[in-house]
Amino acid sequence: MLDIKFIRENPEKVKQGIINKNEKDRIDEVLEIDQKRRELILLADELKSKRNQVSSKIPQMKKAGQDVSNLLAEMKTVSGQITELDSKLREIEENLNSILMYIPNIPHESVPVGKSAEDNVVVRQWLPEGFSFTSENGLKPLDHIEIGKKLNILDFERGAKISGSGFPVYKGKGATLERSLINFMLDYHLHNHNYSEIFPPFLVNEDSMKGTGQLPKMADDMYIINLDGLYPIPTAEVPITNLHRDEILNEKDLPIKYVGYSACFRREAGSYGKESKGFLRVHQFNKVEMVKFVKPETSFDELESLVKDAEDILQALNIPYRILMLCTGDLSFSASKCYDIETWSPAENKWLEASSCSNFVDFQARRANIRFRNEQTKKPEFVHTLNGSGLATSRLMVSLLENYQTPEGKVIVPKVLQKYTGFNLID
RNA sequence: GGAGAGAUGCCGGAGUGGUUGAACGGGGCGGUCUCGAAAACCGUUAUUCUGCUUACGUGGAAUCGAGGGUUCGAAUCCCUCUCUCUCCGCCA
Numbered sequence: 001m002l003d004i005k006f007i008r009e010n011p012e013k014v015k016q017g018i019i020n021k022n023e024k025d026r027i028d029e030v031l032e033i034d035q036k037r038r039e040l041i042l043l044a045d046e047l048k049s050k051r052n053q054v055s056s057k058i059p060q061m062k063k064a065g066q067d068v069s070n071l072l073a074e075m076k077t078v079s080g081q082i083t084e085l086d087s088k089l090r091e092i093e094e095n096l097n098s099i100l101m102y103i104p105n106i107p108h109e110s111v112p113v114g115k116s117a118e119d120n121v122v123v124r125q126w127l128p129e130g131f132s133f134t135s136e137n138g139l140k141p142l143d144h145i146e147i148g149k150k151l152n153i154l155d156f157e158r159g160a161k162i163s164g165s166g167f168p169v170y171k172g173k174g175a176t177l178e179r180s181l182i183n184f185m186l187d188y189h190l191h192n193h194n195y196s197e198i199f200p201p202f203l204v205n206e207d208s209m210k211g212t213g214q215l216p217k218m219a220d221d222m223y224i225i226n227l228d229g230l231y232p233i234p235t236a237e238v239p240i241t242n243l244h245r246d247e248i249l250n251e252k253d254l255p256i257k258y259v260g261y262s263a264c265f266r267r268e269a270g271s272y273g274k275e276s277k278g279f280l281r282v283h284q285f286n287k288v289e290m291v292k293f294v295k296p297e298t299s300f301d302e303l304e305s306l307v308k309d310a311e312d313i314l315q316a317l318n319i320p321y322r323i324l325m326l327c328t329g330d331l332s333f334s335a336s337k338c339y340d341i342e343t344w345s346p347a348e349n350k351w352l353e354a355s356s357c358s359n360f361v362d363f364q365a366r367r368a369n370i371r372f373r374n375e376q377t378k379k380p381e382f383v384h385t386l387n388g389s390g391l392a393t394s395r396l397m398v399s400l401l402e403n404y405q406t407p408e409g410k411v412i413v414p415k416v417l418q419k420y421t422g423f424n425l426i427d
Numbered sequence: 428g429g430a431g432a433g434a435u436g437c438c439g440g441a442g443u444g445g446u447u448g449a450a451c452g453g454g455g456c457g458g459u460c461u462c463g464a465a466a467a468c469c470g471u472u473a474u475u476c477u478g479c480u481u482a483c484g485u486g487g488a489a490u491c492g493a494g495g496g497u498u499c500g501a502a503u504c505c506c507u508c509u510c511u512c513u514c515c516g517c518c519a
Binding site: 038041042044045046048049051052054055056058059060062068071072073074075076078079248378380 | 498
């Protein structure tokens with residue numbers, strides 16, 4: 001959520017930011033309602049002040065034996081007016097709030113202005129030693145679905161039977177590989193990047209979904225368990241960021257860095273067909289997520305290091321990748337700045353998004369009311385929150401299987417994973 | 428699922444209609460004392476909104492789980508909801 005004071009003071013800046021995000025700008029409406037709201041507050045507070053004054057005098061007057069019946073009658077009228085103003089005010093504030101909840105974060109000034117994914121900027125690229133985009137023997141590499149079938153490690157058909165399409169089943173060495181990947185990534189961030197581990201709940205309440213910005217705007221993309229008012233999480237970002245909802249953190253504890261595994265559940269409404277085969281778009285996948293709570297002045301540096309933390313995993317796995325800076329038009333609702341990491345798929349012959357690292361500045365913190373006490377001013381301030389996948393195993397698995405396949409159609413286990421899997425070849 | 432108890436500030440814990448933003452204790456912070464520390468003593472200890480000033484500040488309003496209601500006046504009375512705890516049942 002944007003700060004209403006900031007909107008009040010920088011309406012043009014906010015409008016431009018929203019337009020650059022390809023979103024609808026309702027700022028004039030917001031300012032009008034805000035103006036009305038403040039007028040009402042003034043009126044109501046004045047009456048309440050009067051009521052408080054008189055009410056504290058009444059017992060003294062009674063004691064002194066004075067007649068207070070006129071005052072009581074007068075105050076009854078005042079109270080009625082207050083009730084009326086308060087209910088009007090509540091209505092207006094609800095209206096204002098519901099609009100504000102739909103207004104996206106505005107892009108940081110360093111973000112390139114652009115309309116769509118085509119305007120994203122490639123920042124850098126990393127390729128394993130001796131890597132080539134064209135296969136040496138001229139043969140077309142198998143895609144991950146063919147590999148999965150051939151080696152009997154992935155089963156999309158049975159997943160569709162037991163749950164629906166987009167619910168993959170991992171089998172045998174495939175299941176072990178998936179589990180190993182998760183453990184490897186968690187351990188790596190724990191030991192090399194100084195995160196502490198969280199194993200979060202996979203179902204969260206509505207307040208949590210609002211806190212990180214999934215609701216109300218993205219409701220159609222979320223699963224919901226109506227009976228209990230719970231939502232299966234689309235990412236561990238939601239429970240982990242909400243760990244500190246409605247808290248005031250110590251400045252000396254910042255930055256707080258968490259890493260956690262979770263299954264992720266996404267409806268992906270309306271995305272059937274295109275790019276939806278195999279692992280490319282699924283309803284349930286596994287992800288290791290990094291979340292940071294930081295001081296405002298450090299957040300953009302923290303974003304850079306967050307991306308590097310995710311990159312380290314890919315370098316350790318020796319998988320080709322590139323980094324994109326998303327343009328304003330491709331930025332998500334809550335993000336101020338975001339880098340995507342894409343891994344190379346030789347069979348698809350294209351880059352696949354395997355990670356997204358974002359700085360939300362104070363947008364989520366404001367919604368979720370996550371603050372820290374500034375040691376100098378002694379006042380609470382909103383933290384900045386960041387998160388990044390480190391990484392999502394589904395897309396990563398595509399690149400891993402395809403890049404590590406042998407001409408015979410077997411898959412070599414990356415060296416760093418072998419101590420986790422207990423085998424070094426899938427055949 | 429059944430029965431009961433409870434929700435107060437950083438923490439513990441009083442408070443059942445009128446200077447209660449909230450006793451008392453603990454913790455934290457500042458100070459006195461000390462070579463230093465402890466002890467003791469003194470002081471201090473929230474957040475949000477809003478007006479004026481916009482550097483500091485200052486006036487007002489609100490906040491005792493959440494939301495309504497009664498009343499001139501509610502932490503205190505009434506209603507609804509949420510959550511926590513205890514016992515029983517069920518269960519990985």
